[in-house]
Amino acid sequence: MSDYLLEVRNVSKSFPGVKALDDVSLFVKPNEIVGLVGENGAGKSTLLKILIGAYHPDEGQVLIRDKPVEIRSVKEAEEHGLAMVFQEQSLLPNLTVRENIFLANEEQFIRYGVINWKKMDQEARRQLAKVELDIDPASYTSDLTFATRQMVELARAMSLEDRTQYQPIVILDEPTTVLEKAEKELLFERVRALKDRASIVFVSHHLDEILELTDRVYVFKDGRKVAERATSETNVGELHRLMVGREIKGEYYRQGKQIEAGEEIVLQVKNLNQSGKFKDINFELHKGEIIGIAGVLGSGREEVCRTIAGVDKPESGTIQINGTTLHLGSPSAAINAGIGYVPQDRGGEGLVLYLSLGPNITLPDMSQVMRSGLVNLKAERQLAERWIDRMKIKTPGADALCLNLSGGNQQKVVLSKWLATKVKVFVLDHPTRGIDVGAKEEVYELIRELAKQGIAFLLIADTLEETIGLSNIIITMKDGEITRRMESPPDNKPSPVDVIEGMM
């Protein structure tokens, strides 16, 4: 009998074009708080999804209390004593707190097919007391604050200890992203208090939080576990270096090809407002310039990008392209003005996965292949083949559904479809998310080349390093407002710390 509660042995998982997890091993001991850190795409989420049964590993094993287990659903994970508090909360807002805590586990309260609410109330109070939460179990979840709901989730996870008679393993996935400082402190206090009766896996990319809360920490990078440290023997600097991993080579982001922005203002954003999302956004983007927006989740940077792309409509403000005012809230107006939008949700908003390459490329502007009022399928096919050639898209053929391409190649199709519209401004929302390193470098190369041709970019990068490496100008956003604007010339890039200051 080892003294591990949870053990992951040599687990690998691949998706088309990406090895998401590569031979990863780790363990969690009883009454231990273990941290997982890594950049986006490092493999943390994939590992968590394997633990709660959403994915099945290609290779390797998961052991719980020394027994190999096959977890196929959240329910099975819970039967093994493993529960997750999700980043996007999973409580059902239209149900009460008690119903949420015991959702799918109501048997214990049922007599003759009817639920004994009084008993469920009592039991719910007992679970809530574990996280020192004193609320009415009959209150509706939708009436609670985000932080309180998170506590309810934690209580729900802790209810496993009664149901399974095991010490629970509770996974907290980025729990602090939208919490205020005081709420964060409270969460940490409760988590520490739970350590006596549970093991905690804490996932975050805030290194200071990891250092504050955990006993041990694993560092992930590009699908591999690159380091394991006792928290007391490491520091922010070391973790960061391990996480980013690569010596930031001067040329990874093709900084040598970064050009001076032109004089001409291509995109001008004035006093853009959307209550609850962003406020008083002002900036201008010049010809050939790359502006990177840095900010945490909830900073409003995604919403600003969606507004410029015409997908969302702001309450007030103006956007001008080459001096002409844009009709807001209309993707087609944005496209006609020369804006191309590469959305974060590539499979949902970027591409119609169940169409082949040609129809995807011509979708924003079909006039390229219209001949006397009808679609010329041959011309469309030739157009697709030209883009396959030019962008080096790896595909079984022009007729293949985009569904069957790897992430990197799908992204090239998205870029192609906008380039085919004679785009002047590219709005890129996480353009390198979920694509492998080689494909990332191709995207960087392409961005530089297009900037040289005069296309301007508004960029939300996948990582801070990417933001700094690619941008001419970095704008930081916090709580919907622009906090800083800093130059980022190739020979004098700001340090991550400078940028983070504007984000926090």
Add this chain to the structure above:
Amino acid sequence: MSVLTRINNVRKSTNLVDIMPITTLIVLIIIMSIGSPRFLLPASILGLLAQSATLLVMGLGETFVILLGSIDLSIAPVAAMATIVAAMLIPKFGYLAFVIALLFGVFAGWLTGFVHTRAKIPSFIASLGAMGLWTGIGFVVSQATPITVTSDDIFLTKWVTGTTFGVDNVVYIAAVVLFITFILEKYTRFGRYVKAIGAGEKATRVSGVPIERYKTLAFVLCGTLAAFTGVLLSARMAGGSARMADGFLMKAIAVVILGGTAISGGIGGVLRTFIGVLIVMTLDVGMNMIGINPWFQQAVYGGIIILAVALTIDRSRITIIK
């Protein structure tokens, strides 16, 4: 192994959606021609095609709505209303009555599309409401009594009921509608956008396609072709009645689905619906031959729709089925 996994395995092993309709048709035709050697005679085939013309026209319209991933349940009452409009107006307006009946279909389709897209009501509910609306209005307007085209006016129906080169005119008419809808589907923006919306509405919207407009247009086309079906029926039956298109809804959806157009949208097309019509007509003949009660045939089509969807639906695209 659960039924579901088994069905999914069958699905994956071949591209069933692509080959099943035509295979089914061929198998049915072989069985039929063994059972009745006269089945494959040109005269029988042309007879079959003439009989299936109305169903084809209606199914072609419904195809576009199903390609969107939506559904229009109001097509049978819209067709019935069109028979009433045509039959009532023929004495006064002559040929123009048919045009007015078609315009009614344009309006009915637009109304369903408008309610669906602008009021953001699921097409299932919007068209269910429209089904009730037109059924009710149809009975009131016709006073629940069949209206007949008098012998003075019967010549006005000859363009449908007559024959040219020995073939029923209605066969040519259906062929023209098939040709036009094929062009619409494959060679126009409308057809492309309808498929794109069905396959990925969000990405289509981000690409600047005015989703609501094209969805409404698909409903307009569907309503128009439903009314055209009514026009053909009124001419063939020399009259109009609120019950004239009874049973058409189930069959029109069956021909689209059996042809292999995915109920989830994006995949399929009018040629598949043509195959679907041939399957249904062959089945009709077959069921009559072995003496299945005509009233029970509805039940058979109900079962067939479910079976066809079970075999062809792509469950990896739909995680929650509502």
